[in-house]
Amino acid sequence: MTEDTAAPPVAIIMGSQSDWPVMRNAAETLDALGIAYSARIVSAHRTPKRLYDFASGAKGEGFKVIIAGAGGAAHLPGMTAALTPLPVFGVPVESRALSGKDSLLSIVQMPAGIPVGTLAIGRAGAVNAALLSASVLALGDEALAERLDAYRERQTASVAETPKDDDG
Ligand code: RP5
Numbered sequence: 001m002t003e004d005t006a007a008p009p010v011a012i013i014m015g016s017q018s019d020w021p022v023m024r025n026a027a028e029t030l031d032a033l034g035i036a037y038s039a040r041i042v043s044a045h046r047t048p049k050r051l052y053d054f055a056s057g058a059k060g061e062g063f064k065v066i067i068a069g070a071g072g073a074a075h076l077p078g079m080t081a082a083l084t085p086l087p088v089f090g091v092p093v094e095s096r097a098l099s100g101k102d103s104l105l106s107i108v109q110m111p112a113g114i115p116v117g118t119l120a121i122g123r124a125g126a127v128n129a130a131l132l133s134a135s136v137l138a139l140g141d142e143a144l145a146e147r148l149d150a151y152r153e154r155q156t157a158s159v160a161e162t163p164k165d166d167d168g
Pocket residue numbers: 014015016017018019043044045069070071072093
């Protein structure tokens with residue numbers, strides 16, 4: 001049996017450098033949970049060969065989950081899902097022209113047969129894509145399941161029972 005040291009479990013891909021301010025929220029959430037990842041720019045439009053090579057080889061490289069963020073006519077998550085059997089979570093990035101509604105609709109409306117698990121527009125989607133990836137990985141990793149439980153307990157504990165004035 002060969003040892004699988006080729007890739008971290010999560011790939012975070014995005015269509016452009018301009019997506020990183022949103023997608024780094026996924027990276028930071030994975031960091032908080034102690035999950036390794038590789039973050040890459042892979043554009044469906046500008047680097048189609050890079051997309052093909054990445055997506056068709058992702059499982060063989062050792063990735064378990066792919067988080068794909070893109071904005072505008074956001075083909076990246078769907079094209080990636082078409083080329084790999086791995087779970088793909090899509091994050092719609094806010095676009096300048098349509099505030100990300102275009103990104104959302106182009107990611108979420110996959111025809112039956114090739115699923116993309118689509119999250120919310122922007123930061124919330126990026127954070128939740130990381131948490132959903134953690135949930136999937138935790139099915140086979142008890143230590144990660146405990147870290148995820150602890151993350152959620154800390155979140156619960158951080159919510160005050162009553163609101164405070166900002167100036168108080
Ligand atoms: C998409 O086009 C990218 O995912 C990005 O959200 C959007 C704009 O890209 P840039 O023109 O800023 O590189 O492919």
